[in-house]
Amino acid sequence: MTIQLSAFRWVPPFAQGFVRDLRVRWALEEAGLPYEATLIDPQIQASPDYREWQPFGQVPAYRDGGVEMFESGAIVLHLAGKSEALSPSDEAGRARVATWIFAALNSVEPHVQNLVHLDVFHAGEAWTEERRPQAEAMLRSRLTSLAAWLDGRDYLEERFTAGDLMMTTVLRELVDNGMLAEFPTLDAYRERCEERPAFGRAMEAQLTPFRENAPA
Incomplete structure (x- = not known):
């Protein structure tokens, strides 16, 4: 069975290029695994059939004939176990990759999302003026x-892995607000990872249906 991955048919421009199926698309591209995108809209998203696949109605969801799962981090971790392009094959190497995937999702992303939510979803609300300095301090x-860990390193470990993939997708949300520019080491790291051909293919695959299904 060809791998199936759920993705949105269209999202507003501010979200394009940031929907989390990008993470799985990138991992699949790095691993050289063919897949098909199952595009969903709000009606499908709320349907009982889709909720059987993704209980929260989000994307991405994944199935390959043997495994059916959801949550981008879990899917990327699963794919890392299937491909040496994403993870070393030895136990110690796999453990380090898993560690960095969870670090991206648990140690860094919550603080990134706190700031993104203030700037995007609560922009202009009075309470954000008091909350933003705290959010910025925690994120910094x-x-x-x-940045201290990456100083002198090209990647989180000795080579590019799924940990770098996940961390990059977290950090790139800080480009537009200027926060990442305060950390040249991290910005250069992000750029280095985004220059990988697999990232470009994954990004184009996500953006193509958005262009094709844009409201008239």
Whole structure:
């Protein structure tokens, strides 16, 4: 069975290029695994059939004939176990990759999302003026630690892995607000990862249906 991956048929421009099926598309491209995107809209998203596949109605969801799962981090971790392009084959190497995937999702992304939510979903609301300095301070602390680790390194470990893939998709949300520019080491790391051909193919695959299904 060809791998199936759920993705949105269309999203507003501010979300294009950031929907989390990008993470799985990128992993599949790095691994050289063919897949088909199952495009969904709000009606499908709310349907009982789709909720059987993804209980929260989100994307991505994944199936390959043997495995059916959801949550981008879990899917990328699963794919890392199937491909040496995403993870070393030894136990210690796999453990480090899993560690960095979870670090991206648990140690860095919550603080990134706190700031993104303030700037995008609550822009202009009075309470954000008081909350933003705290959110920025927590995020800067995490970014400082990450930059210290990456100082002198091209990747989180000795070579590109699924951990770098996940961390890059988290960091790139800080480009537009200027926060990542404060950390040249991290910005250069992000650019290095995004220059990979597999990332370009994954991005184009996500954006193509958005262009094709844009409202008239």
